[in-house]
Amino acid sequence: MSQEERFDKESFRDSISTVDEQGKRIWVYPKKQLGKYFNKRSVIAYSLLILMFVGPFIKINGEPMILMNIVERKFVLFGQIFWPADIFIFAIGMIAFVVLVIVFTVVFGRLFCGWVCPQTIFMEMVFRRIEYWIDGDWKQQKKLDDSPWNANKIKKRALKWSIFWLISFVIANTLLAYIIGVDELFKIITDSPLNHLGSLSALVIFTTIFFAVFAWFREQVCTTVCPYGRLQGVLLDKNSVIVAYDYERGEGRGKFRKNEDRTAVDKGDCIDCNQCVNVCPTGIDIRNGTQLECINCTLCMDACNYMMENVGLEKDLIRYDSEEGIKTKKPWKLTFRAKSYIVLMLAIVGFLGFLIFTRSPIEATILRVKGTSYQKITEDQYANIFVATIMNKTNESHTVHMDILSDNASIEIIGGDFSLKEGEQVKKEIIVKMDADLIEGSKTKVEIGILSDNKIVEKETVDFFGPGF
Numbered sequence: 001m002s003q004e005e006r007f008d009k010e011s012f013r014d015s016i017s018t019v020d021e022q023g024k025r026i027w028v029y030p031k032k033q034l035g036k037y038f039n040k041r042s043v044i045a046y047s048l049l050i051l052m053f054v055g056p057f058i059k060i061n062g063e064p065m066i067l068m069n070i071v072e073r074k075f076v077l078f079g080q081i082f083w084p085a086d087i088f089i090f091a092i093g094m095i096a097f098v099v100l101v102i103v104f105t106v107v108f109g110r111l112f113c114g115w116v117c118p119q120t121i122f123m124e125m126v127f128r129r130i131e132y133w134i135d136g137d138w139k140q141q142k143k144l145d146d147s148p149w150n151a152n153k154i155k156k157r158a159l160k161w162s163i164f165w166l167i168s169f170v171i172a173n174t175l176l177a178y179i180i181g182v183d184e185l186f187k188i189i190t191d192s193p194l195n196h197l198g199s200l201s202a203l204v205i206f207t208t209i210f211f212a213v214f215a216w217f218r219e220q221v222c223t224t225v226c227p228y229g230r231l232q233g234v235l236l237d238k239n240s241v242i243v244a245y246d247y248e249r250g251e252g253r254g255k256f257r258k259n260e261d262r263t264a265v266d267k268g269d270c271i272d273c274n275q276c277v278n279v280c281p282t283g284i285d286i287r288n289g290t291q292l293e294c295i296n297c298t299l300c301m302d303a304c305n306y307m308m309e310n311v312g313l314e315k316d317l318i319r320y321d322s323e324e325g326i327k328t329k330k331p332w333k334l335t336f337r338a339k340s341y342i343v344l345m346l347a348i349v350g351f352l353g354f355l356i357f358t359r360s361p362i363e364a365t366i367l368r369v370k371g372t373s374y375q376k377i378t379e380d381q382y383a384n385i386f387v388a389t390i391m392n393k394t395n396e397s398h399t400v401h402m403d404i405l406s407d408n409a410s411i412e413i414i415g416g417d418f419s420l421k422e423g424e425q426v427k428k429e430i431i432v433k434m435d436a437d438l439i440e441g442s443k444t445k446v447e448i449g450i451l452s453d454n455k456i457v458e459k460e461t462v463d464f465f466g467p468g469f
Contacts, residue, residue, distance in 0.1 A: 016223050017283040017293055027145070028219055029138040030128075031278040035302025041115055045125040048116060053170075056177035056185075063395050068179055074423060080356060083423060085363055085391055089355050096348040101228070103341040105235040107334065109242040113228065114296035119213075119221050122171070124281060124297065127164060127214040134160045138278065161215060168210035172203050219282045223293045232292055238323040239335045243296045245276075245287045245318050246326050253287075256311045269313050276300035276318060286318060362398060362420070364450045365389045366460045369429070374465040383433045384464050390428065390450065392420035398452040402430065405456075406447040409434040409464060432464060439466035 018026045058065040060079030067076035075082040075090075082089065104112060113120055134156050135141045147153055176199070177185045188196045213221060222229055236242070250270035254262065262268070270287065277285045279299040284291050286300045304318040325332050334342075369385045377383050392398055401417045404410060414429040432446060443463040450458040 017285075018219060018223060025220075026283065028281065028283040029142050030281045030283075030299070031138040031275070031303075032132050033275075033279040033299050033303050033306075035299075035306060037298035037302050041298065042125060044115055045121040048121060049125070053174055056174065056182040061395065064178075064181055066178055067181055069181070070179065081393055081395055081423070083391065083393055085393070085425075086359070089352070089359070092348065092352050092355065096345065096352050099341065099345045099348055101231070102235060103338070103345045105228075105231060106237070106240060106341055107338045109236060109240045110229070110232060110294065110296040111241070113222065114243075114298060117295070119226070120295060120297065123214055123218060126167065128281075130163055130167075131160060134163075161211075164215050165207065165211050168214065169203070169207045171210050172206040175206070176203060219293075222295050223282055229292050229295075232290075236290065237335075237337070238327075239332070239338070241320055241322055241332060242290055243286060243294060243298060243301060243318065244290070244321045244323065244326050245270075246316075246321070247287070247289075248326060248329075250287070250317050269308070269317050271307065271311060271313075273307050275303040275307050279303045290323065359393070360458045361392070361394045362400065362450055362452060362457045363391045363393060364458045364460055366430070366448060366462050368462070368465075374467065376467075377433065380436045381433055382436065382439065382466055383431050384462075386430050386432060386462060388428045388430050388460075389425065390420065391425040392423060395422045397421050401451045401454075403449050403451060404432075404446060405449040405459065406445065408438045408444065409446050411448065432462070434464055434466070436466075439464070442466060442468035 018028055020026055055065055063076045063079050063081060065076075065078060067074065069075065073084050075086075131141070135144050144153060144156065173185065180188075180199075188199050193200050246269075250268045252266060252268050253270040253272040254265070254267035256271040256273075260267075276287065277283075277300075279302075280286070281297060281299065282293040282295060284293045286294065301316075301318045301320075305315040308315045308317055322332055324330070366386050366388045369387055372385050375383045375385075388402070390400060398420045399417060400420055402411050402413055410433045412431045412433070414431070418426065418428065420426060430448075432448075434444065434446070438444070442465060444466060446462050446464045448460045448462060449456045450460070
């Protein structure tokens with residue numbers, strides 16, 4: 001193959017499949033396709049949808065299963081409450097998430113996009129299904145779009161867009177429940193709209209965004225907006241699992257003729273039926289090779305297997321495999337690069353889990369009052385003044401007491417023992433007293449215990465300043 005022919009063959013990579021040479025959008029009409037992989041994806045997709053919509057109603061230890069209340073700076077994950085003081089846990093969690101994305105993409109390509117991505121699930125399993133029901137399959141949809149605005153078209157458009165808007169409104173309300181909690185959402189719903197104009201405006205805005213995404217923007221989210229697709233070019237290698245066309249077996253392409261010996265006429269198994277292109281929701285031809293627009297939705301696999309079965313040829317011409325596997329016919333296995341990423345990910349996730357399950361329900365920070373050193377109370381006793389900042393990280397009230405664990409001093413809380421409400425943070429001045437004969441130089445270590453219900457929930461060590469004798 002000459003250099004000119006090679007460049008011409010790869011010319012499809014110069015632009016995305018849904019934009020023409022003039023920059024005008026090419027609308028995609030994917031053909032309806034069922035099959036083994038679609039059925040498996042449906043089970044996973046509808047299970048995730050059920051979990052999403054019932055999630056706000058599930059409570060663990062009296063708290064929502066998931067809550068991301070940015071306004072009140074309260075975050076809940078599986079009943080565990082997190083506050084701004086836990087920012088380091090969020091930072092490690094974000095690192096773990098990024099590493100997980102890298103590992104998953106390196107090993108399994110865009111499997112996430114095709115099977116569990118919310119955009120794909122809603123578009124292909126909800127909105128596209130409704131569109132097939134109202135407008136018909138791909139050819140009927142194209143014919144309807146090309147037809148003039150008549151009573152039939154207006155009726156179908158009004159019905160489809162009304163359902164799309166309603167579903168978008170439900171999605172917006174569900175996401176709001178994950179932010180403010182389902183109880184607060186019910187208060188907004190049952191109260192006068194005039195008392196919640198801000199929340200109502202946010203709902204309308206996000207409903208409109210979701211409606212625009214699923215009614216108009218569609219696959220452009222995956223091909224032009226989503227950064228994950230762009231990561232493919234960096235993260236994928238020849239050993240990553242992708243939806244791949246077996247060019248070794250499929251080329252050269254040729255129409256199927258009954259009782260024809262395809263080997264004798266130098267034809268591969270690809271019968272050039274274009275069904276893999278017709279069903280693609282991003283409008284690509286998978287036979288061109290790995291492309292950023294491919295979301296690994298497996299529709300082309302189902303379509304190709306259906307055609308292969310009908311003409312009596314071996315299935316899995318398009319299948320899950322790696323570029324190396326297609327070329328060498330060797331079974332897929334983890335590479336050293338992938339194994340290294342997995343070890344790193346497990347280490348980070350393990351450390352994150354350790355931090356979450358060992359975190360104290362009450363967090364305390366004890367610092368010396370600025371500008372103070374020590375005070376002489378009597379000839380035989382000295383005192384230091386500290387400020388204790390104590391935060392309740394639970395959803396219950398706690399009565400807090402402090403005691404000296406190192407047995408070399410005594411402590412007094414200004415105002416006595418105190419209670420902490422859910423998520424409350426207070427500052428208390430404390431006086432630590434020490435006998436002169438227990439002072440060890442200019443600084444003596446003192447361990448202070450923070451107790452709740454007579455149980456030590458936090459320990460802090462401070463330096464007691466003395467005269468240095």
